Amino acid sequence: MRYVQLDTPKPISKIGLGTWQFGSKEWGYGPDYERRAAEIVRRALDLGVTLFDTAELYGFGRSERILGSALGDDRSKVVVASKIFPLLPVAPVVQQRAVASAARLGVDGIDLYQVHQANPVVADTTTMRGMRSLQDVGLVGEVGVSNYGLRRWRFAEAALGRRVLSNQVRYSMIDRGPEEDLIPYAEQAGRIVIAYSPLAQGFLSGRYDATNPPAGAVRRANPYFLPENLERGTALIATLREVADAHDATPSQIALAYVLRHPNVVAIPGASGVEQMERNAAAAEIDLTDDEYAALVAAAHAFRPVTGVAAVPRMVRARLGR
Numbered sequence: 001m002r003y004v005q006l007d008t009p010k011p012i013s014k015i016g017l018g019t020w021q022f023g024s025k026e027w028g029y030g031p032d033y034e035r036r037a038a039e040i041v042r043r044a045l046d047l048g049v050t051l052f053d054t055a056e057l058y059g060f061g062r063s064e065r066i067l068g069s070a071l072g073d074d075r076s077k078v079v080v081a082s083k084i085f086p087l088l089p090v091a092p093v094v095q096q097r098a099v100a101s102a103a104r105l106g107v108d109g110i111d112l113y114q115v116h117q118a119n120p121v122v123a124d125t126t127t128m129r130g131m132r133s134l135q136d137v138g139l140v141g142e143v144g145v146s147n148y149g150l151r152r153w154r155f156a157e158a159a160l161g162r163r164v165l166s167n168q169v170r171y172s173m174i175d176r177g178p179e180e181d182l183i184p185y186a187e188q189a190g191r192i193v194i195a196y197s198p199l200a201q202g203f204l205s206g207r208y209d210a211t212n213p214p215a216g217a218v219r220r221a222n223p224y225f226l227p228e229n230l231e232r233g234t235a236l237i238a239t240l241r242e243v244a245d246a247h248d249a250t251p252s253q254i255a256l257a258y259v260l261r262h263p264n265v266v267a268i269p270g271a272s273g274v275e276q277m278e279r280n281a282a283a284a285e286i287d288l289t290d291d292e293y294a295a296l297v298a299a300a301h302a303f304r305p306v307t308g309v310a311a312v313p314r315m316v317r318a319r320l321g322r
Helices: 033-046 058-077 091-105 124-136 150-160 182-189 200-205 227-232 234-246 251-260 274-285 290-302 308-319
Strands: 051-053 079-084 110-115 140-146 164-170 192-196 265-267
Touching: 033 058, 033 274, 051 192, 058 079, 058 091, 079 091, 091 110, 091 124, 110 124, 110 164, 124 140, 124 150, 140 150, 150 164, 150 182, 164 182, 182 192, 200 234, 200 251, 227 234, 234 251, 234 290, 251 265, 251 274, 251 290
Parallel strands: 051 079, 079 110, 110 140, 140 164, 164 192, 192 265
Antiparallel strands: none
């Protein structure tokens, strides 16, 4: 495993574990899932993973409970990250929600506490006042944000009066917006971009095509999985396979290696089983050549999916089977 080269109390692994699926029925949570989740977490620890990301919203607290239980006595050795759902995130509410999350996780302190989404009405001034109080009493180590643009990220730092260590955003080969400003800022300022959905919910895995679309409700709601987009992605997947063959790897591992090539980026893919966790962790060791990276960049730029308003009628037709 490789780690981010920053001055953090605990090392932060380049590959972490995202736990949205823990306790969430839309990802297949059921009676047997807590045992499987524990197996995934234990294997991640064996592989040197130190970053475990959850949120109070995931499974309405179940994810935090499952993760805390699975980590057991290792909770103090790793970076436990959670997120506050930003419904009225004024200072007292931030403090209350952090206490509740810490209790569910079974920790004395949350290593990285993040604002899940920028609130359009409540200013970060009051949110960060709550975060600063949590840091002062030792309940929170580092503060982070999620889905913030660069301007608001920097404003949040000014409001906190300390570094806001991380910004967790959607980032993958086909969601490259963070490359424009967030990643350069992180590298210049000594911050971290945490990439969620680094495989575009599995689009980049090569498992799906126009004749074999995904079945899950979450993926069916993603316009990338429209038959037209799956067809348009054929050339991109072919390039991923070509680079993967050169490394005796999978397309998913190469897609992860793409985002991890940036020194201040870490990725938090989910894992449905131990084997997937092992493959994700191994991606941190892949070094892409300059030519390979250039080929991936070119293939990613050539991919033009149908998204936004234009995708809505197509998604309706796809859901109706027309």
